Amino acid sequence: MKKVIFILSLLAVNSYEAQFKINVEVPSSFTPKEVYLYTLNGSKDVLNSKEIKKGNSWQINVSKPYSGMMKLYFPETNASINFISENKDVKMKFETEKDKIVNIDYIDEANYVMDQMQDIQKKKEYILPALYQIKEYYKTKSDFATALNNEVLRLSNAAPDLSKFPFVAYYGSNYNKFLEKNANKSAVTHDQIIDFLTKSNELLESSSLLRPILVAYLNAGSSASLSADVDKMLKAVNVETPRGQTVLSELIEIFDTYAMQDLKDKYLTEAKNLKCTINERLKNTIETNINTEIGATFPNYVFNRASNTKAKSIYDVKADKKIIVFWASTCSHCEAELPKIIEKYSAIKGLKGEVIAFSLDSDALAYENKAKMLPWINDSELKGWNSSFSDTYNVHATPSYYILDGHNKIIAKPDHAADVISYLKLN
Template sequence: MKKIVAISALLLVNSLSAQFKINIDVPAGFNPKEVYLYSLNGSKDILTTKEMRKGNGWQIAVTKPYSGMMKLYFPEGNMSVNFISENKDVKMKFDTANGKISNIDYLDESNFLMNNIQDVQQKKEYILPALVQIKDYYKADTQFRKALDTEISRLSVDAQDISRFPFINYYNTNYAKFVEKNPARKPVTHDEIIDFLVKSNEMLETSSLMRPVLLAYLNVGPSTNVSADVDKLLKAVNTETPRGQTVLSELIEIFDVYEMKDLKNKYLTEATNLKCTINDRLAGTIAINKNTEIGAKFPDYVFNKPTKTSAKSLAAVKADKKVIVFWASTCSHCEAELPKLIEKYNAMKAQKIEVIAFSLDSEKAAYDNKVNNLPWINDSELKGWYSSYADTYNVRATPTYFVLDANNTIIAKPDHAADVISYLKLN
């Protein structure tokens, strides 16, 4: 009996040590040695674990049950791979070209199926309407028309059996109902979306559907009072629950991204005034906004590889005022705005004003090419939107500006380069 109990205990320990494993095979020439594994909460990537490479790949043990979207991020090459978990083993391999991932083979059944479904889904959304429009220009008995009809039939029917895959079934059912662009579908109502958000299981948070469903809710029309619509939603999901707080966090970020400042401030205040226990997601949203509001001390940043300065950190730069710019070489708005600051840079220096620019680039060559033409302090982690300061400073778009005083207190948050120039009286 003792032996049986001991074996049972051992099996229990082993089952708790790994819910499932992720196996990644890569070519010998693939350089990254480290990989980060992310799960998902709403639209926020959550770092689950880090793993060092062993031989030609990685084997990552996931210790907690998880069904939903996941992501692998290779920081040394700023590359990522998206996949799903059905709380079962995942296996993939990929090819590379010029040091970048060029082709991914999903070898487990769940991801192979999901990849095929999403390929058809994209074609249904963007190609099927065009095929339907052009088919009548060709006679029914021609080979091309027959080929068009075959493809239209294939894309119009969901022939995949997904009943054995709970997450795939959940994702595709609700994507089709709430997110997919389908003129033939009856528009969803506020009440239908509220019912979904209230009654959905925990896969809502891990599915990547929460933000697009909330955007669908905000776009239900016609509506004369967005604030009243949001109040109705938040009352239903109950902001004293984890689900309600995640929804509230997502809405604050949506209003931030779309520069709906009044709505953002209203619901950020509501979040701050909650008297109940706050979940990590909403607490993070509150903290980021508090740290970057006018009057707050701008969080310090230790430079990575700065240009045109010997200072080791942002706080160590000595100036009466500092203009902080978050930009990217691929940003068309930055291309239009930065020259306006360059034109006024000498006037800034004369008033002991310094510009410190942080790039959200990921390609070193593109960054270096742009930085050569920028006269001020520049720095970049070359991790794109994975850069640490994207979250630290609540950067939702480029360019983003802050103006600091000599003590690194935020004194202005201009929207455009022209606003920076006006605030500093450099016109």
Template sequence: MKKILAVLSLILLNSLSAQFKIEIEAPATFTPKEVYLYTLSGSKDLLETKEVRKGNTWQINVTKPYSGMMKLYFPEQNVSINFISENKNVKLKFDVENSKVTNIQYLDDSNFVMNNLQDVQQKKEFILPALFQMKEYYKDNSDFGKAIETEILRLSNNSDISVKYPFVNFYKTNYARFLEKSAGKKALTHEEIIDFLTKSNDLLETSSLMRPILVAYLNIGPSSNVSSDIDKLLAAVNVETPRGQTVLSELIEIFDLYEMKDLKDKYLTEASNLKCTINERLSSTIATNKNTEIGAQFPDQIFNQPTNTKAKSLSEVKAAKKIIIFWASTCSHCEAELPKFLEKYSALQAQNIQIIGLSLDSEKASYENKVKSLPWINDSELKGWYSSYANKYNVHATPSYYILDANNKIIAKPDHAKDVFSYLKLN
């Protein structure tokens, strides 16, 4: 009897430890061993867990309840796959062609429905208007005319999805309400968006809708009223609550992304002066900005496989000043700016100024081919925007620049190569 009870207890413990399971099947030609699982908070991916391959599959146990957008990331090939959770088991498989993931098959019902929904949404926005125009040139009784009419009816269908899928329903309803572009659609108001942000449930944070809806809010009305409109929004969502703090964090990052410095500084100061408990999302935004402001000590970076140096970390590089360049071999602006540093490289060396390039490349061959022509220190994790320094150094675009003094303190954050040279009096 004791043995039976022990077995039953073990089964119960296992059932309680896993809310749901994710099963991923890959072909034998797909070589990565590890997969990372991310959840979502607003627009920020949060690492939930990671798992090692067993045969041609990965089995991931998710121990906490979660409904919303999720992401799989295979770091060895910088490949990601998006899917959703309805807090139920997920199953998917895919093919590989030329090292690229193709033909993703969502084998659980909710992801199958969500994938079809997103396919229809995309076609509805970009193809439906063209179909209406084409319809004018074909007779309704022609085969092609009938096919166009069938596709128009399919894409125009607004039938509800079964309540069996609460997250899919939440996403579908609110995407259509706030983000879908269609002729004759009533213009949004600040009041509608505020009402939604204050009353919606926790699915908002995991839906990927928060940031684009906040951008829609900022685009309503004259730009001269933006600050007062934001104050009205933040008062309604209450920045002393987790929802209000996530909204505030998103707004600060939007202002940073679009180089709206005055608004970013104002609301970053407001966030930093909060006396209440601060959630992890806002705390991370405050810390990242604090660590990368002028006068701050630049966070150190352990190198992966650096070129043109024996130093093992950024702090080990000794120089009177350091120029940090975040770049990528596929970035057209970088292609225009990096040659300017080649022109000034001898003058920089004469003043004991070192350049350290941290690349956000993901393709090894492209990166290695480019760094052959760059004489300064370069390093890359080959993870693209999943690179650790994208968040660490608050990088939103390439190229981005920092200038450090001999003690790695940030002394300037130029916008362009010409600003770097102007600061260093090399024009």
């Protein structure tokens, strides 16, 4: 009996040991203390853990098995690093310039091979076609022509040995099949993509390939039959399964991003009407959309660094109408549209209204230089698209607008500044 208890104790201890470890070495001049580790589910980053720097490195233990894309995010500088896991130890180091990450050195073998493979993929897509064209003009036996021909042969045949790296092999082969830009390849078909989606293992969700392959599917057919094509795919993947629900969630967000409102509404309604157990991914998509529909109460946000107000949150702002704007200093459309709102700002105030603008900037100086010229309430987390309100308020593009009433209920979702002005009858 004692022996059995001893064995069970060992199993319990081992269950708490890390599946693998991530070691990140940094220069002493790199100031961030904290790092967030993310795994991937489709196109969504999923927070795995947080860790504090010890000396000049981070040591992160990953407790559950995981193969696929990962990301390290340093919130203090809004910097990030993408890498992979083969469910084995990861090691990297990098150089910095004024807290900006440069020259990442992937030391573990899997990430080194992945980096090498992606470099070859880019050269095949963007450099090799140009070399083929140049080669047509150098058919002599000159040294340059020989070197050019050798480079063409090298890139054409270059391929690292992936036999020891199942995730890298999975990513490479499916990227080449479905996404590689190659004029000599036959166009991928709907049936090929459906076959892949239904038969692929769990690496699909962690590979970063799912969304671009879905976009490839949507682009492969006629726009006239798009809804029928999507119905065909969803029937094949089965929306009552986790895979099918993740695909459905991705499609809803794709349609939202590209302003395909009719299709978004159709498949969001389908998602809402499901009677089966819903996975976390689709549940979040449904909730985010419900919370930002016309008639819903706009979720509150506690200000981070708000200017031009003493209010602590959106709900604290007293106004009969609140115009919520999501923008960025690097957004050319914002540059064209925000002046139209500035021009009408006095009139908006005359209606007892207020403008509350949230920036998806990451550069503090760029944000501050622009925000000081905007007369309304401004705030930003300075985390770019990692900002919390991009998910909370279902923001896929800038500028984006909401109009709230005095009770913070959403009464309009204008597409452009002109629509805001028209809704408020300020033309």
